[in-house]
Amino acid sequence: MIEYLACGNIMSDQVEHEDGTFSPWHIGGPALYALAGIRLWTDKCKLVTQTGADYVETYGRWLDENGLSHESVLVEAERVNRFTLRYRPDDQGFTYEAHQTHEYLGYLKTHPYHIDAAAGPGVKGMYWAQNLDRVVWQNLAKVKEKHGFQIMWEIEYGGSVRDLPREFKLERIPEILEIADMWSINHNEASHLFDIPRDEDERIIRELMKLPAKFTLYRVGRRGAYAVTKTQAFFCPSVQPFGASVDPTGCGNNSTGAALYAWVEGYSPDMVVAMANVSAGYNAAQHGPYPRFTPEVMQQALQLAEYYREHAVQEVIIRR
Amino acid sequence: MVDYIAFGNVMLDTIVTADGYTTGREYIGGPATFAYSGIRLWTDSVMQSSRVGEDYHTLFDPWIAKNKVITEGFEVVVEHCNHSYLAYNEDGTYRGVEEVKRHRSDWIQDFGYMKTSPEQIDRWTSGGNVKGIYIAQNCDLVWWRRLKEIKARNGFKMVWEIEAPSAYYEYMDAVLYALESVEVFSLNIQEARTLFNIETEEEAIRELQRLPVDVTIFRVGARGLYSVTKDEVFYLPPAPSDRVVDPTGCGNTSTGASIYAYCEGDDPLMIGIKANVAAAQNVRQFGIIPDFAAVRESAYRQAAELYEFYSSRLGRVKI
Numbered sequence: 001m002i003e004y005l006a007c008g009n010i011m012s013d014q015v016e017h018e019d020g021t022f023s024p025w026h027i028g029g030p031a032l033y034a035l036a037g038i039r040l041w042t043d044k045c046k047l048v049t050q051t052g053a054d055y056v057e058t059y060g061r062w063l064d065e066n067g068l069s070h071e072s073v074l075v076e077a078e079r080v081n082r083f084t085l086r087y088r089p090d091d092q093g094f095t096y097e098a099h100q101t102h103e104y105l106g107y108l109k110t111h112p113y114h115i116d117a118a119a120g121p122g123v124k125g126m127y128w129a130q131n132l133d134r135v136v137w138q139n140l141a142k143v144k145e146k147h148g149f150q151i152m153w154e155i156e157y158g159g160s161v162r163d164l165p166r167e168f169k170l171e172r173i174p175e176i177l178e179i180a181d182m183w184s185i186n187h188n189e190a191s192h193l194f195d196i197p198r199d200e201d202e203r204i205i206r207e208l209m210k211l212p213a214k215f216t217l218y219r220v221g222r223r224g225a226y227a228v229t230k231t232q233a234f235f236c237p238s239v240q241p242f243g244a245s246v247d248p249t250g251c252g253n254n255s256t257g258a259a260l261y262a263w264v265e266g267y268s269p270d271m272v273v274a275m276a277n278v279s280a281g282y283n284a285a286q287h288g289p290y291p292r293f294t295p296e297v298m299q300q301a302l303q304l305a306e307y308y309r310e311h312a313v314q315e316v317i318i319r320r
Numbered sequence: 321m322v323d324y325i326a327f328g329n330v331m332l333d334t335i336v337t338a339d340g341y342t343t344g345r346e347y348i349g350g351p352a353t354f355a356y357s358g359i360r361l362w363t364d365s366v367m368q369s370s371r372v373g374e375d376y377h378t379l380f381d382p383w384i385a386k387n388k389v390i391t392e393g394f395e396v397v398v399e400h401c402n403h404s405y406l407a408y409n410e411d412g413t414y415r416g417v418e419e420v421k422r423h424r425s426d427w428i429q430d431f432g433y434m435k436t437s438p439e440q441i442d443r444w445t446s447g448g449n450v451k452g453i454y455i456a457q458n459c460d461l462v463w464w465r466r467l468k469e470i471k472a473r474n475g476f477k478m479v480w481e482i483e484a485p486s487a488y489y490e491y492m493d494a495v496l497y498a499l500e501s502v503e504v505f506s507l508n509i510q511e512a513r514t515l516f517n518i519e520t521e522e523e524a525i526r527e528l529q530r531l532p533v534d535v536t537i538f539r540v541g542a543r544g545l546y547s548v549t550k551d552e553v554f555y556l557p558p559a560p561s562d563r564v565v566d567p568t569g570c571g572n573t574s575t576g577a578s579i580y581a582y583c584e585g586d587d588p589l590m591i592g593i594k595a596n597v598a599a600a601q602n603v604r605q606f607g608i609i610p611d612f613a614a615v616r617e618s619a620y621r622q623a624a625e626l627y628e629f630y631s632s633r634l635g636r637v638k639i
Contacts, residue, residue, distance in 0.1 A: 053462050076437065077460050101485075106432025111397065135374055135399050160429070 001122035002069070004045035004264075005149075006035035006257055007110045008128045010059060011081035013249055015287070022084070023247065026288030027058050029081070030129040030154065031110070033250030036289035037257030037279040038127070039066055040301050043293075045261075048072040048118040048126075050108045052079035065292050072118035081105055085249060091221035093188050094249075112139040119147040125264040127257050129154040131161055132172045141179045152260035153180035154253060157189040169193060174212055182215035182263055184256035190218065201226070205233050205318050215269070217259040217276055219252050225280075226316070227259075227273035236273040236313045239281035241304060247287045251280040254289070274309040275301075322390065324359045324366040324583070325444050326454040326576055327436040328352035329402060330376060335566055335606055336407040336417070346403065347568075347607030348379050351456040351481065352436075354569030357608040358576030358598040359454070360387070361619050364612075366580075369393035369444050371434035373401035387612050393444065402431050406568060412541045413510070414568075438466035445474040452477045452583040454576050459486040459494040468501045479504035479537075479579035481572065487511035499532050504582050504591070506537040506575040521546070525553055535588050537578045537595050539571050547592030556592045556630065559600035559622060566606045570599040573608075593626045 010029035014022050031049050038045040046069045051059070053075045063070055082099035098105065115126060126149055130136065144151060153176065155161065161169065170193070177183060185208075191198035194207045201220065208216045208228050216228040222245075224237040258279035262272040278301050282290040290297075331350035336342045356368040367390040374396045384391060405417045436455060445453065453476050457463065471478065480502045486495065487507060495515065499505060505528075507515065512524035521540060528536045528548045538546040544557040577598035581591040597619050601609050609615065 075462060077462050101432075102428040103432035103435070106429035107435045109429070109433050111433075133398050135396055139397070 002044055002046050002120055003122050003124045004038045004042065004261055005048050005072075005115065005118055005123060005126040006031045006038060006045060007048040007115050007118070007126055008034075008130075009081060009105065009108060009110070010047070010049050010051050010055065011083055011105075012058070013083050013085050015247060015249065016084055016086045023287050025082070027062055028250050028288060030250075030253040031127070032059065033253035033283065033289060034127040034154075034257030034260075035068070036250075036283060036293075037254035037276075038261045039068065039293050040258060040279050040282060040290070040298060041261050041275065043067050044122075046072055046118070048110060048114055050074045050076040050110060050114065052077045052081070052108075054078070055080050062289065062291070072114070074114070076108060077104065081108065087248075093186075112136065112143045115140065116143040116146065119143070119149065123147055123149045125150045125152060125260050127152045127154070127260050129156050129253065131156045132164070132169065132176065134172070134175070137176050137179050144179065150181040150260075150264050151179065152256060152263075153177075153183040154256045155183060155185050155189065157185070157192070162192060166193065166195065177211055177213045180213070182217070182260070183213050184217040184219065184252070184259065186219040186252055187221055201235075202316070202318055205316070206320070209233070209318060215259070215263050215272070217256055217273070219255060222248075225255060225273050225277055227269035227276075229269055232269055233316045233318050234270040234273050234313050235316050236270075236277045236308060239274075239277045239304065239308060240284070241278070241281045242285040245284035248284050249287070250289065251283050254283040255280040270313040270315070271305065271309045274305040274313050278305045278308065321447070321449050322365045322367045323363065323449075323451040324453070324580060325393070325450055326352045326356035326359060326366065326368045327441055327444075328355070328370060328454070328456050329431060329434055329436075330370045330372050331402045331404045332376075332379060333568055333607070334403070334405045335568055336405070337566075338408045338410050343606050346379060348383060349404070349569055349607060350402070351569075351572045352454070353608055354572030354602065355454040355456075355481075355576030357569075357602065357612075358573035358578075358595070359580045360389075360612050361577065361598050361601055361609060361616060362580050362594065364388075366390075367393045367444075369395075369436065369440055371395050371397045371436070373398045373430075373434075375399065376401050383608070383610065386610070397434060398430055400430070402434070408567075412567065438463060438470055441467065442470045442474065445470065445476050448475045450474065450476045452479070452579040454479050454481070454579050456481040456483055456572065457498075458483045459491050459498050461494055461497060464494075464498040464501060471501050477503045477579065477583050479506055479575055479582070481506040481575045482511060482515070484511055487515040489515060489517045491515075496532070502533050504535045504537065504578050505531060505533045506539065506571070506578065508539040508571055509541065512538065529553070535578070535582060535591055537575055537592065539574065542567070544596060545574065545592055547588045547595070549588045552588060554589050554592050554630070556596050558603075559593070559596040559626060561600040561603055564603050567603055568606070569608065570602050573602040574599040589630060590623070590627050593623050593630065597623045597626070
């Protein structure tokens, strides 16, 4: 029985390196990376997406390799979205070039009714990356009420949200967090949102604690991530199970998916952030998501997360 | 249950005319609404199916109430409709004005989010009682494959107004595939030029006559339109109008009217005439036709007069 839904767009990426060379094309997109983040811990998960018919040869193969259903993958167009990413220096994220139009991206975006159709009686939690549109959230709230799952929201902070007035965002985000149970934001986004330098973790976390989220995954790039609740914050450094990162693309989505699983399963916040970072570590080990999650890989990941929780995660005292 | 459905996007338009006049307020627009208007001019048995922003109410509600518009097909999926700012050029073409702030900076993505899916068309046409539908659409093969299945099952006729980005020669195979499901095709002169890699209207008509559709409404801007079939071509200058205010949506409006006329059994000349008469009503004001009951009788009368005039005096254009 499916317990977790990874909802939203999938999109294939290539990375343009500083020397002008390109990585190979690889599968990706927020929902796919989040799914991989969940899949490291459970196979009771599925992808909920609208995409192009050509997904079968690449995404389809990966889903099959990992024993995951195609049942909520809706083929609505010819091609999967494609993006070329160019990473900025200093952990400042990336710029991108879209190979299809933004209209195309919007056409393939997941609607709440897709999630309604995908959710079965056993679903405990869902992930999606979404903007601040009130109507979209109200429609999702009805689906949540019907099915009773928890929602992990990764804020879309690209063009749509970044340009909105700060006051609007600070008013709207708490409204959304009355619907979403938990959310995920990175340090560049939080710095912009709160107008606080991004290396001032404590000040930013203090602002995050004021929001009505049960749980926040606060991602600080290469440094790692924090698990933030109303009363506690735990820092976990980034995890590199296979050596230096090959490609950070999708690590935020991936760790957010893992945090959804861990939080809903009742792990303590320090373990949640350890599991999130372990997922991101597996994700960064190659272009695209980790290729095959075997029972052995899952067991090793759990042991690694337990090790990190015990030896690396630290509670950070946030002065009020 | 209605006979006709106009599917697609809604826009709220602010217009800047070629001489610099700006409306200073928004008007109801968008391909589906204009097409609805072009059908509603002739019959009450029509509805619009559109995904909209919840702010559509402000402009739509008074118009809906006045005209008793069926509202079941409006599905609120986001906060804001697409708000467009159209600046007309001297030659009658227009451009969007990028520097004008929309309600959301990702409005183009929202345009896609609100686009009609084949599933919507299936939902509203199932049962087999819908005679005809309108849609402005690209030439995505998957979309058209699904539409083809739905159309075979639900049995309606359709007019396709091709979206400009699909009207390029490189997409010809996909366009031809889409046209297998289409009875009436609609495009303008700019789209014809890029679709066929041609320049003149004559060249375009020659290409259009080869297409596997019953009728093409070939729109040539202020010069009117051609109603094109395999065997005949009628050139029809714009229907007379008591005032010319704003051409926005005339192509959508005339295209909507064409599927009504086609499904009601009109011949290609009358299809073109009704398309032109609808456009003549649309051009009389900013936005859509405000009161259908007030102009329907005169529209029918004008169409009958023009039909008599053209069928007796105007020869077919030989290509």
